[in-house]
Amino acid sequence: MAPLTLVIGNKNYSSWSLRAWLLMKHVGVAFDEIVIALDTAGSHDEIDRCSPSGRLPVLLHGELRVWDSLAICEYVAELTGKGWPQAREARAVARSVSAEMHSGFTNLRTLWPMNARARNRRTAVMPGLEADIERIDEIWNDCRRRFGAGGGGPWLFGQYTVADAMYAPVVLRFKTYGARISEAARWYMASVLEDGALQEWLQAAIQEPWTIAVDEVG
Numbered sequence: 001m002a003p004l005t006l007v008i009g010n011k012n013y014s015s016w017s018l019r020a021w022l023l024m025k026h027v028g029v030a031f032d033e034i035v036i037a038l039d040t041a042g043s044h045d046e047i048d049r050c051s052p053s054g055r056l057p058v059l060l061h062g063e064l065r066v067w068d069s070l071a072i073c074e075y076v077a078e079l080t081g082k083g084w085p086q087a088r089e090a091r092a093v094a095r096s097v098s099a100e101m102h103s104g105f106t107n108l109r110t111l112w113p114m115n116a117r118a119r120n121r122r123t124a125v126m127p128g129l130e131a132d133i134e135r136i137d138e139i140w141n142d143c144r145r146r147f148g149a150g151g152g153g154p155w156l157f158g159q160y161t162v163a164d165a166m167y168a169p170v171v172l173r174f175k176t177y178g179a180r181i182s183e184a185a186r187w188y189m190a191s192v193l194e195d196g197a198l199q200e201w202l203q204a205a206i207q208e209p210w211t212i213a214v215d216e217v218g
Contacts, residue, residue, distance in 0.1 A: 001079075002062035004031035006072075007047075009038045009056045011205040013215050015114040015169035017057040018201060020072040023165040025197040027082040039212050070102045073162040085157045090147045094156070094163045097139050101166040108132040112173045113215040116205040121177050121218025136170055137185045144184060154191035168192055177218060 006024060008017035024031055036046045036056060044054070051058040051067050059066040059075065066072050077083030085091045107128035115121070125133075143156035143163070155164045171192040174181065181189070192198060 004029060005034060005060040006031050007034045007036060007050050007056055007058045007060065009036060010208055010210050010212070011035070011201055012116045012208050012210070013038065013114055013212050014056060015109075015172075016055075016069040018114070018116075018169050018172075019069040019165045020057045020059065020076075021201065022168055022195075022197055023073045023083055023162055024076055025200075026160045026165070027076060027080045029076060029080055037210050040210075070098060070162075070166070073098075073165060077162065083162050085147065085159070085161055087147075090157050093143065093147065094161050097143065097156070098163045098166045100139070101163075101170070105132045105136065105170075108136075108170070108173065111217075112177050113217055114169045114172055115176050115215055115217070116172050116202055118176045118216070118218075123177060123218045133174075133179050133181065136167070137181045140167070140185045140188050141182060144188060154188070156188070164192070168195075168198060 004024075006017075006021060008014055008021060011018070021033070034050075036043060038056075047056060048054050050060065050065070052065055053067045055067065057067075057069060057072060059072045061075075066075050073083060085094050107126065111123060111126065111129050140156065147157045148155060150158065153159045155161065156167070157163060171189050173179070174189060175193065
């Protein structure tokens with residue numbers, strides 16, 4: 001198989017990059033990594049050279065380019081046979097909650113940008129943001145109750161899936177800005193924050209020299 005290369009943005013700020021990167025780490029596929037600093041004078045040209053959409057992340061596999069986080073996760077799941085629950089019902093729900101994260105929660109993503117190394121940031125919690133937080137809490141509780149509790153692991157569906165990768169940046173947002181969530185959701189957050197792959201990402205984010213002012217909220 002041709003080598004895989006994942007091109008990502010700053011680890012401190014690039015939530016979509018984190019999703020693809022985490023899934024690839026958890027399924028155990030070997031890949032090279034290229035980091036392009038966002039919001040610099042040369043960022044646009046660097047990204048355009050490798051990504052048809054002009055956005056990151058993008059997965060390079062031989063001549064193939066896969067330029068969307070969820071599409072990358074789907075592709076890696078096909079390559080490895082890992083990443084989705086085995087049971088059909090659980091797999092359908094995992095795909096549904098992953099797609100909901102991919103296309104929704106605009107208030108959360110806008111008002112609480114991912115800032116992996118930041119802590120104790122506070123903002124006003126507007127109604128739209130509160131609704132997003134409540135819906136995510138509901139998703140985590142529902143997945144854990146229906147599929148996770150007996151699944152042999154601490155993740156949404158027991159074992160690690162694309163859904164966990166999709167919601168990992170949300171966990172970091174909740175940690176940064178102090179979201180008020182249920183006890184069951186806090187237990188899930190703790191599992192995500194203790195994950196070795198995420199800790200590896202966070203350590204790299206701490207070492208980055210770049211700051212994006214617009215994402216320094218609170």
